[in-house]
Amino acid sequence: MSDNAISQWPDVDAVEKDLDRLVHTPIRRLSDEILAEYHAWYEANAAGSKATFEEAQRYIPGGVQHNLALNDPWALDIVKAEGAHLWDVDGNRYIDFLQAGGPTVLGSNYAPVREEITQLIADCGPVTGMLHAYEVKLAKLIHDFMPNVQKFRMLGSGTEGVMAAVRAARAYTGKSHVIKVGGAYHGWSDQVVFGLRIPGTGSLEAAGIPAGALQLTQEVAPGDLDELRAKLAANAGNGGTAAVFVEPIGPESGAHLVRHGFNAQVRELCDEFGALLVFDEVVTGFRLGMGGAQGYFGVKPDLTVFGKCVAGGYPAAGGIGGSDEVMNVFAGGLTAAGKRALVGGTLSANPMSCAAGYHTLLEMDRTNAPAIAGRAGDRLRAGLSALIARYDLPYVVYNVGSVVHLHTSGVLHLSIHDPEFFTELGPRKDMLGQMSMAFSAEGVVTLAGSRLYTSMADTDEVIDDALARFDRVFARV
Numbered sequence: 001m002s003d004n005a006i007s008q009w010p011d012v013d014a015v016e017k018d019l020d021r022l023v024h025t026p027i028r029r030l031s032d033e034i035l036a037e038y039h040a041w042y043e044a045n046a047a048g049s050k051a052t053f054e055e056a057q058r059y060i061p062g063g064v065q066h067n068l069a070l071n072d073p074w075a076l077d078i079v080k081a082e083g084a085h086l087w088d089v090d091g092n093r094y095i096d097f098l099q100a101g102g103p104t105v106l107g108s109n110y111a112p113v114r115e116e117i118t119q120l121i122a123d124c125g126p127v128t129g130m131l132h133a134y135e136v137k138l139a140k141l142i143h144d145f146m147p148n149v150q151k152f153r154m155l156g157s158g159t160e161g162v163m164a165a166v167r168a169a170r171a172y173t174g175k176s177h178v179i180k181v182g183g184a185y186h187g188w189s190d191q192v193v194f195g196l197r198i199p200g201t202g203s204l205e206a207a208g209i210p211a212g213a214l215q216l217t218q219e220v221a222p223g224d225l226d227e228l229r230a231k232l233a234a235n236a237g238n239g240g241t242a243a244v245f246v247e248p249i250g251p252e253s254g255a256h257l258v259r260h261g262f263n264a265q266v267r268e269l270c271d272e273f274g275a276l277l278v279f280d281e282v283v284t285g286f287r288l289g290m291g292g293a294q295g296y297f298g299v300k301p302d303l304t305v306f307g308k309c310v311a312g313g314y315p316a317a318g319g320i321g322g323s324d325e326v327m328n329v330f331a332g333g334l335t336a337a338g339k340r341a342l343v344g345g346t347l348s349a350n351p352m353s354c355a356a357g358y359h360t361l362l363e364m365d366r367t368n369a370p371a372i373a374g375r376a377g378d379r380l381r382a383g384l385s386a387l388i389a390r391y392d393l394p395y396v397v398y399n400v401g402s403v404v405h406l407h408t409s410g411v412l413h414l415s416i417h418d419p420e421f422f423t424e425l426g427p428r429k430d431m432l433g434q435m436s437m438a439f440s441a442e443g444v445v446t447l448a449g450s451r452l453y454t455s456m457a458d459t460d461e462v463i464d465d466a467l468a469r470f471d472r473v474f475a476r477v
């Protein structure tokens with residue numbers, strides 16, 4: 001198997017100390033004059049995107065179909081993607097560190113996979129509703145890379161994978177509570193829109209979700225094993241805990257970083273209390289190595305949730321895998337015996353998504369893409385760190401392979417218990433939008449101004465080009 005992406009686990013104590021300093025330092029943002037200059041850049045160079053966005057606002061709520069596309073002062077209308085770059089309708093070229101939110105570790109629009117998909121569509125179209133050999137090939141390949149996944153159920157998104165995991169855990173264990181880590185994102189289904197982004201925020205973002213839907217969902221503070229033990233113990237006499245969900249590198253893809261041994265300790269607690277351990281590998285699955293985070297940490301989850309890379313950036317990317325025993329709660333068909341947990345959808349496991357996943361994973365392994373992308377992440381982090389030092393900024397940067405976190409305002413690390421929380425929240429959140437706008441105007445697209453995914457297409461030249469562009473922004477703070 002190819003190498004994993006992580007050359008070194010970050011020094012979590014040092015990162016936490018730096019983040020603590022960041023949130024207790026007044027924000028260091030771009031001045032209003034500089035922001036006006038960036039705004040003028042958009043007016044002069046991105047009129048085509050502006051026109052698309054103005055029309056989008058009439059027909060699409062908020063003007064974008066997904067938060068990933070948010071950009072100030074308006075969303076960019078992208079017409080071409082290839083390798084490390086995106087081009088907008090006005091002809092501007094951007095270095096792409098958004099990577100569609102994570103799936104394109106091979107780089108955008110990777111030709112060898114595209115050719116396989118084109119062939120498949122010519123042969124049978126994207127969907128027939130019948131069994132296709134690619135479904136089997138993908139499930140077997142995932143098993144080869146992640147032996148803990150004995151059986152795999154393909155679904156339409158990471159959100160669906162999480163919904164299925166909650167259901168399977170309850171069906172299999174007969175227990176009721178689910179515990180997640182504060183700040184973690186597990187998609188937008190009713191039972192997990194709880195404690196998002198900033199730990200301790202509970203149902204703050206759960207508009208439209210009846211309180212009852214969240215009654216059996218609990219949150220523990222990141223890294224707090226004592227709190228996890230206490231919740232598991234309290235639940236034991238009260239319906240029990242069906243599952244503990246973790247993002248294995250930490251909430252929000254490591255925006256709140258875990259200590260290296262955390263997952264193994266959660267595994268022990270799950271065993272002690274008879275709860276299933278669910279790894280949400282929607283981001284980490286294959287990006288950090290073909291064995292995922294579970295391969296890197298050497299920890300066996302009972303269930304693994306997939307998304308993103310599992311369809312290589314093509315639509316309908318989601319799934320769930322685990323042991324025969326647990327996964328058989330999903331066995332469909334009239335003859336299936338025992339517990340029956342219903343999951344699925346008209347387009348689940350269509351041949352196109354499965355072929356895309358299969359050929360993407362084969363290519364990622366053959367080309368050593370996770371490790372190459374990881375080295376690009378190392379280079380980007382080292383360069384950003386040098387810039388932060390040069391301009392004496394309080395910003396914090398670290399990376400877990402090809403997942404690079406750049407905290408400029410520290411908004412995710414504000415404490416809900418701090419009396420200043422609501423005063424600080426607005427300006428620190430706004431600052432991310434401002435940084436993101438400046439980065440894009442300088443030709444670098446990021447995820448919300450604070451996360452940067454690298455890919456195999458990010459050569460040293462691309463990274464150094466990006467660093468020169470970040471330099472122009474940081475120099476003006």
Ligand SMILES: Cc1ncc(COP(=O)(O)O)c(C=O)c1O
Pocket residue numbers: 101156157158159160162185186187188247253280281282283307308317318
């Ligand atoms: C860790 C994690 N879990 C689940 C999801 C939800 O996946 P999807 O957007 O495919 O529904 C995401 C999406 O970003 C994610 O990052």
